[in-house]
Amino acid sequence: MKKSRLIGTVTPLLLTASALAAAEKLYSFAFKRINYVPDASDEMQKYATAYYRHVDWVATHDHLAVWHLDTTDHQHLSALWLAHPNSHKAVIIGHGYKGTGITMSNYAQMFYELGFSVLLPDDRGHGQSDGDYISFGWLDRADYLGWLDKMAQELGPEAQLLLFGVSMGAATVSMVAGSSALPPQVKAVVADCGYSSLDEELSYLLKKLFHLPRRPLVPLASFINYRRLGFGIGQVDVKRALRHNHLPLLVIHGAKDVYVPTAMGITNYNASAGPKALWIVPDAIHAESYWVDPTAYRDHIAAFIAPYFA
Template sequence: MKKRYLVAGTLPMLLTAGTLAAAEKLYTYAFKRINYVPDASDAMQQYANDYYYHVDWVEHQQPAVWHLDTPDDQHLSALWLKHPNSNKAVIIGHGYKGTGITMANYAHMFYDMGFSVLLPDDRGHGQSDGTYISFGWLDRLDYLQWLQLIIKNLGQDCELLLFGTSMGGATVSLVSGESTLPKQVKAIVEDCGYTSLDDELTYLMKKLFHLPKKPLVPLASFINYRRLGFTISRVDVQAALRRNTRPLLVIHGQKDVYVPTWMGQENFKASAGPKALWLVPDAIHAESYWVDPVAYATHIRDFIAPYFSK
């Protein structure tokens, strides 16, 4: 009898301990920084030569290195490519576990359009501080500071664009909902960003691990609250876009199964300002540029043209 009661009493504790260990493992897997850029998928390897051409181009420009110290004592880093004949600039947000330099193809594209370019390393990435990745939530406040540094550098009459892919797309969308967004920001372009961190983690839990949302995602959210100060539900891109009044172009691959295409469609619906949606045929996640770089640049140029000086 005593043995049966002992087993009955111990089993919930063992299950709880095992669940907490699994949640910690999930959190470490998803949120903890790594000090390298993961290899591209097999599908994206076909673009490797073109990608490194753009990386070499950026490095040949000898970009300046900018630094930012945040109110919570994080030291952040970014590359700055100053265009000699323009007062326009773009901040380019990189993807999950990427860095600023991994966005070299977009930097080259926007520079050719006449923009100066800032390539931040977000928290938990590259040369910036941070033990954990905030998926755009803390980065959105950092981007507001980066914007002010650009304005200080170019002057009050500068014209600014926000652009990002994947996590970077979500980040610039989160920035769009901030009441202190400078008037110099004229438009936003987001490529394959998620609707919310909760949506994305729940989707990936099912797709990659065949597991339901509960209990691991709520427990990971609690861990994140203890370590970074916010719950997963706070990272709500759609809520930010409902407050956005700037022109927004949403780009998303029609074959994206990492951040599914419906998320781009929902982000488009949520935005309160002028907007356009381009679903790119046959493009998987973050592939829309590579499918047709000329068409990609043309779509962006045509969309932003009415909002920027010639």
């Protein structure tokens, strides 16, 4: 074989092997579980004292219990249940990427004070739940249907349920809202700074953080994920799910969010087929909307959901 032909044959193989190795690194970084909660960003550290005050409030509450859910694919999941006496209203709160249920304690206390019982799940690949990889809401959406059924059974025939999530949790509850199997007890959805699709979010972050194009890394990572979790990255499409949502939806997004761009929140708002409202919070970065003004945040949500909860 001539040297030029040999080089022409070997070079694409080397490039492919290099791309596969890079995709595997990307996949492990983005999808593989870690058994700790990463530190908050420098911009969010100023809220640490208030954050831990909420965590202590939940962790020491008299009505706190641990719930478990076993899935059809043999995953054992865990959640915290904070029961509100004499209330038939309850909210499931979806946590963010590499977070856990307890990291949503500020929202838990807020909803409890609004008269809701609260469920704080640890999603697959997080906290006390099984799973070696993070599914970015895709597998979790089916798990949430199981949690919602459990909540409805706990509260009885008068149960009224709310979906709420932040960041990855917002994407999760939005995809739950678009499910044809949604329990009738679910009355509304509040989604704070969720991405419009996983493909778009990964492609955006690759370019922003590493100055890399979408191809070939995202398609290769999608192939890896399909082999390991059984679905492609393109299936995690929040805006597509919201086209099937007819529940009232409140979309909240920080005006200065550069981690999940504000435009994605607007895309999700536009996609939803039911009654809806959009609140762009001035000066808020990613997942900061609550912390900018907790009272305004609570009042905004309370006003939106009031017509749908007796």
